[in-house]
Amino acid sequence: MRLLALTAPDPHVSFRDGMNATTASGARKRIAVIPGDGIGKEVIPEAVKVLQAAAVSGGREVALTEFDWGADRYLRDGTTLPADAVAMLHRDFDAILLGAMGDPRVPTNIHAAEILLGLRFKLDLYVNARPCVLFDERFTPLKDRTEKDVNFMVFRENTEGLYVGMGGNFKKGTSDEIAIQEDVNTRKGVERIIRFAYEYAKQRGLRRVCMSDKSNALTFGHDLWQRVFKEVRAEYPGIESSHQYIDNLLMQMVRDPSQFQVIVTSNLFGDIASDLGAQLAGGLGLAPSGNIHPGQVSLFEPVHGSAPNIAGKSIANPMGAILTVGMMFEFLGWQAEAQAIDKAVRAALKEGTTPAELGGTLTTREVGDWVANSIAKFGVAG
């Protein structure tokens, strides 16, 4: 491996060297790195460390370019998502690794919405994939549950629903105020996420898909989910399809998570269900996610936010961000490297090499070092 400086693809690049190694197979992958705010800036360097260790072990060639988009940049010069960012990411990158967005100094969270939701919407990253996999039974808050009980994927629709920002206020700030937030559900949007969930199940040999909505109360938007679900599920007779209202789903996830293999739901419900799933699997700091448009540049980020309450203390768990790199490698077709990351994190958990969130004493950096060293030592096929 040798390090080389990359030419910045746009003037908003803050810094970063690219990494180059002779490839065993496949072309060089170009990855944009956006640490963002709060603990994003602490966990992403550890994720990058592990990314580099796995890429080198696997003989992969990776070029990293870091972008300074986030609260500091916004407070400095008003930039949220630069005007040319979406076209540039589309053109020049294979994947994006993001930390988290959100900073108490920006109470409106405008920068976070414009950067993160802007990327999800403008890159049309319609699949939010959030695996909930328990690596070690000691870390689930559920009684008498083991790794085999908590092992499912939540597919959250990622470009529509209540997150599109349509709505407004009337008589804001008065006692007569009206606030409207629209829930947008399109035939195309609902169909493609449900279909993706079934295709995922089919390709992985999984037997069960559960669609969750609130069609008993949301009789227009979620009636569309019901009708599309009935159509799509008929195309997959080999897969057991079920439906649960979101309130029941959340209760069932706690009561008996082993009934789920694939859950597919709307943007808001998926956001909530996947945080619950993350906790069942050990904690938010362990949860990875992918914002995916198959075949196009896609964005990978830990599920957690910027955690201002622990930012700057070096205690954030970087494992979610590290496992996110594994998801990104899988998306890039680098299965062995993805598995090596998975295996190293499992080993760290088994050995109790953990940060405070999981009852350990290691700092964020020490966890990253341990996982990277483990991969360097055992290699990607080890």
Ligand SMILES: NC(=O)c1ccc[n+]([C@@H]2O[C@H](COP(=O)([O-])OP(=O)(O)OC[C@H]3O[C@@H](n4cnc5c(N)ncnc54)[C@H](O)[C@@H]3O)[C@@H](O)[C@H]2O)c1
């Ligand atoms: N995708 C994102 O960028 C994203 C997601 C959620 C929240 N946010 C933003 O983050 C900010 C804080 O939001 P929040 O407090 O609701 O959610 P959060 O995920 O930042 O934190 C929730 C709780 O989990 C803990 N936690 C989160 N990640 C952890 C980690 N890696 N290690 C150890 N503990 C961890 C935090 O300390 C906190 O107690 C807000 O501005 C919010 O809008 C951003």
